[in-house]
Amino acid sequence: MNLSDRVFDHFAESIKAKQDNQELLAEATAAAIELMFAALVNDGKVLACGNGGSAADAQHFAAELVGRFEMERMGLAGIALTTDTSALTAIANDYDFNRVFSKQVEALGRSGDVLLAISTSGNSANIIAAIEAAHERDMRVVALTGKDGGKIAHLLQDQDILLNVAHQRTARIQEIHILLIHAICDGIDQLLMGNV
Ligand SMILES: O=C(CO)[C@@H](O)[C@H](O)[C@H](O)[C@H](O)COP(=O)(O)O
Numbered sequence: 001m002n003l004s005d006r007v008f009d010h011f012a013e014s015i016k017a018k019q020d021n022q023e024l025l026a027e028a029t030a031a032a033i034e035l036m037f038a039a040l041v042n043d044g045k046v047l048a049c050g051n052g053g054s055a056a057d058a059q060h061f062a063a064e065l066v067g068r069f070e071m072e073r074m075g076l077a078g079i080a081l082t083t084d085t086s087a088l089t090a091i092a093n094d095y096d097f098n099r100v101f102s103k104q105v106e107a108l109g110r111s112g113d114v115l116l117a118i119s120t121s122g123n124s125a126n127i128i129a130a131i132e133a134a135h136e137r138d139m140r141v142v143a144l145t146g147k148d149g150g151k152i153a154h155l156l157q158d159q160d161i162l163l164n165v166a167h168q169r170t171a172r173i174q175e176i177h178i179l180l181i182h183a184i185c186d187g188i189d190q191l192l193m194g195n196v
Pocket residue numbers: 051052053054118119120121122123124127170171174
């Protein structure tokens with residue numbers, strides 16, 4: 001197979017993965033939008049975390065809350081827990097890498113805030129610890145996962161929201177995660193405008 005055929009196949013697989021997950025995820029994503037909107041308009045905030053590509057997704061989301069998505073509006077309180085290299089290195093160095101996010105949730109999280117936890121495997125120990133810390137803080141959790149949802153799927157509580165992408169390939173899962181993030185940004189804007 002030549003390179004352009006491979007690229008073609010990436011497109012085809014990504015399109016199919018999105019179609020396969022569209023119906024599965026629409027309703028739960030709407031619930032996640034309402035949950036985050038309620039937090040944001042009640043003086044709460046969204047803390048976001050993930051590793052690797054999902055760290056980039058967490059930052060992407062926080063940037064679109066704080067700055068803007070597609071329309072002009074006030075800034076919204078979103079914080080990526082992946083960006084403060086001093087905090088990340090100190091916590092990893094002095095405690096454990098598994099605590100890099102949970103220690104920040106303990107410090108910054110308040111009851112009524114939401115944690116956006118992103119893990120394609122659903123098994124990253126530092127994301128699991130962040131979810132546990134959020135529960136201890138009486139925060140609700142929106143988890144973006146993949147495959148079978150991993151350990152995170154079993155850790156979530158009734159009031160949390162699991163957005164699990166039913167696919168085995170990390171790249172495809174990440175592509176749908178960023179689609180979901182944009183859908184969430186759009187939904188929050190629509191609720192803010194009173195359009196829905
Ligand atoms: O972006 C990619 C793969 O596409 C990688 O950087 C990937 O995010 C990293 O391997 C992560 O450590 C995977 O963690 P997780 O999604 O299983 O929680």
